[in-house]
Amino acid sequence: MSFDSLGLSKPLLHAIEKAGYNSPSPIQEKTIPLILEGHDMLASAQTGTGKTAGFTLPLLQILSQGKQLRRRPVRALILTPTRELAAQIQENVDKYSQFLHLSSAVIFGGVNQNPQIKALRSGVDVLTATPGRLLDLVNQGFLKLDQVEILVLDEADRMLDMGFLRDIRKVLALLPDKRQNLLFSATFSKEIKALAGGFMHKPKLVEVNPENTTVEKIDQRVIRVDKGKKPGLTVKLISEGDWQQVLVFTRTKHGANRLAEKMNKSGITAAPIHGNKSQGARTKALAGFKDGSIRVLVATDIAARGLDIPLLPHVINFELPNVPEDYVHRIGRTGRAGASGEALSLVSVDELEYLRDIEKLIGLKLDSEELDGFEPVDEPDPKEAKKPRGRSSRPRGKSPRGRGGSGGKGPGRKR
Template sequence: MSFSDLGLHDDLLRAVNAQGYTQPTPIQQKAIPVVLEGRDLLASAQTGTGKTAGFTLPMLQRLANGKRPGKRQVRALVLTPTRELAAQVGESVAAYGQHLSLRSHIIFGGVGQQPQVDALRHGLDVLVATPGRLLDLHQQGHVDLSAIEILVLDEADRMLDMGFIHDIKRLLRLVPKQRQNLLFSATFSNEIQTLAQQLLDNPALIEVAPRNTTAEKVEQAIYRVDRDKKRDLLAHLIQRHNWFQVLVFTRTKHGANRLAVQLSKQDIPAMAIHGNKSQGARTRALGAFKSGDLQVLVATDIAARGLDINELPHVVNFDLPNVAEDYVHRIGRTGRAGSNGEAVSLVCIDEHGLLKNIERLINQTLPKHVEPGFEPDPNAKPEPIENGRRSQRPPRRRKQDGPSTNTGGERRRRSRR
């Protein structure tokens, strides 16, 4: 099957061809015709399966075919949980819509809002946004959502995990009742199914990968090691195997900063990316990593869903996540779109219970290794995991918590991610 078989316009096919794509992925084959029909959609697919094009291409075609409102109002809204994912989706909208007379813009916190306000003033067809900054701008009277024709919730499960459910409900009250709704999620959790029942009208259901499965082309391995030897083991593995473009996940922001400094001292270029970094610093670090100038990018889970890096070869769990599903999201950064990848986890005695939870979730027993010179102490005792989430559910937000009104436009989160 080719993209032309899906009923896409020539202008969109030209843009797809310019991106180097010739055959649609399974999620694109299933989603594009449904969206073109105007139906609501509930779709589950692993990261890296091409789902962004799966909703972006038909969305652009429907907008190009439709009638614009009297004044240039926002017609399609794509909500994402993170700034990085918003930027990725916005880039896709611009690339695929390059031959169409449609305007689009990206809105997120961490940067000055005036360019975003100016873009809204001139009118937009497609708005890609994170919930916090979007609500800020609406409260200031800068954005009108009363003409929305298509609403997309991308990475909806991560949106709920990050505590955005109340923001989503507020935004739903601002958009027309008659609209097309597209909900994309990596998993079909009970919370996602509840949200779908509230949001979607007789949706088509697409599930490309079984729930909570890991990418087939990702080679996974566990290295047992003492907690105080993890940093040295990571540096050893990177240097011994000559790894480049290594995405490393830590449990806390402080841990990410500390690890990046340690690796840099061992002549391994590394930078950290997490919620406390300014948007400029995050953009620079990600740009250097994508270009190959930066060997290691150390990230907290906020980056697990928002990074789009072609053919990323290595993901390392320096700390295992406390929530087993996050392991699936993390290693989904590699082995994307048919390429091979490697996911390595450094596991100390404190994390044996977390490892069992992960193996139970993915229904696999992962291969265990011990690197010579880094053998774990057989007499070591487990210690409580610092700053880890013990619950599978995110903490409830206090009633007084609301969208930030600072220039960052994003809520300051109490989590250590």
Template sequence: MSFDNLGLSASLLRAIADQGYTTPSPIQAKAIPLILEGRDVMAAAQTGTGKTAAFTLPLLHRLTDGRAVRPNRCRALVLTPTRELAAQVQGSVRDYGKYDGLTSAVVFGGVKINPQIALMRRGIDVLVATPGRLLDLHGQGFIDFSDVEVLVFDEADRMLDMGFIHDIRRIVKLLPVKRQTLMFSATFSAEITQLAQGYMQNPVKVEVSTPNATADTVTQWVYPVDKKRKPELLSHLVRDNAWNQVLVFTRTKHGANKLSQLLEKDGIRAVAIHGNKSQNARTKALGDFKSGKIQALVATDIAARGLDIEQLPQVVNFDLPNVAEDYVHRIGRTGRAGAAGIAYSLVSADEADYLYGIEKLIRKSLPREEIDGFEPEHAVPQGRPAQQTRPPARRGGAGAPRGQQPARRRRGGNGGRGNVSGSRAPR
């Protein structure tokens, strides 16, 4: 199938071609026709499979009817949980809508509100927003929701995890009852399904993979290690594998700051990104990471949604998340758009329950490998028998032929970046 078969306008097809995309991903192929029909849609797909374009493209198609936008109003509203994701979505709207003359804007906290007020005074076709700043603007009288035709929840489960449910309820009450509502996420919990029942009209559920599954393009490994030796092991992996770009996840903001400082002292260019950082600092950190000025970006789960780093070669879970679904989103930062990636988890004995919860969620046991010189004194209990065809070879150990070692042994610095499919689908 090509995009020509989906019913999109010629201007959108031109914009898609400009981005170098030819074939829709499975979620795009299934969701776009339903959205064009005007149906409410709940779509679940793995991170990195093109969910943003799956709702952006038909949304823009719907808005190209020549209807004028009134001051302080918008015709489509996209809600996201984080600033980074909001900026990413608005970038997609801008890129795909460039030939249609549609206007878009992004509003979120952490930056001055006056420029956002100025944007809203003119009226906007597509407004992408985080809930808190959106309600601030409405409370001050700068946004009127009466013209909203389409509401999109992007990563709705994360919004619930971050405590936005009350804000979401307040926003939905302000919107027209007659509208199209879309929910897109990598995971759908029981709470999300309940939310959908209250806000959607006979929604069509679209799934292109097993719920909460991880992408086949991501190879996953667990490295058992004592907690106190995790920083040393991470430095060892970065240097020994000549990693020039690695995204590292910690559980807390303090942990992210501390780890980035330890890496810097060890000669590894690193910076932390989390909710306590100013938006300017977060934007600069991400820009430096993408440009190669920074080797290691150390992040909390705020970065698990919205960081779209093309062909990011590897992700490391320095700490396992205490919410199993966050693991899916973390490792979804690599292996995107058909490219290959590897996710490593440094797991200490006190995280055994978290590991078991993750394996239960994704319905498979993760292969383990002990790194020579870092064997743990406190073993990580095996939650259930590992479903492996062979035991993982201990790195550098006797009797570990090169062909039987993990893929990372053959990757080099930023290896494994190649696209594993013949074409790419837009994100």
């Protein structure tokens, strides 16, 4: 199938061709015609499937064919959880609207609001925003949303994980009743279905990846390791494998800082990326990672969600997430667009419960190995430990399990 068979206009087809794409991805084949027909849509797709172009392209076409208003009020609102994802979506909007008479802008927190206010005053057809900064500018009187024709909630599951449900409801209350609604989520959880049921009108359901499945062509491996030797093993794997682009996941911000510092001292250029970093530092780290000046990006789950890193070959779980679904999101950073990738998990004894939960979720027993000099010497697995003798002895408890923890790909396949 080609893009011109989806009903897209010549200016959009020209922009797609200029970007070097010649065939749509599965999510684009399904979403673009439905959006052009004006349907509300509830779509499930992992990052890296081309979903950003799946809503950006038809959205731009609808706006370009509608009535052009002189003052340019916001006619399409794309709401997304993180600054990085918002910036990447804006890049998509810019790229595909270059031959259309439409204006666009992106707003998010962590940076000076004045340039964003200036852009809004100039008139914006398509606005990409994170919830906090959006509501802040609305409350200051710099922005109105009463003429929005299309609403997109991207990475809706992550927005709920990050506690944005209340903000989403506030935004919905500011929008006109008559509009088209598009919701994209990695999974269709009960919470997502409840959210969609509250504001969507007979949405079309689109699923590309079945819920809780992992991306194909990812080589998933487990290395059993002593907890204190994880940093040294990570350095050894990256150095001896001569890996040039690696995304490493830690559970905490401080852990990300410590590991990045350890790598830099070992001669591996690395940068941490998490919520405590300024937007400038996060943007600089991501740019360095993409251009090769930084070999390793050490990230927490929330900071990494939505990062657009094409053809990423290696992902290391320095620590397993305590929410098994986050494992699926993590390893989905590699093996994109049909390319192969490797996801390596360093698992200490205290994480065996997390590993079992992950294997249960994905329906797969992961291959496990040990490396000389890094073997686990921790206390035995609590499940395998024998119960101590004596009446007063108590069985050893399981590892604690929390529910906390811890996200625009271009269209189709590139020539």
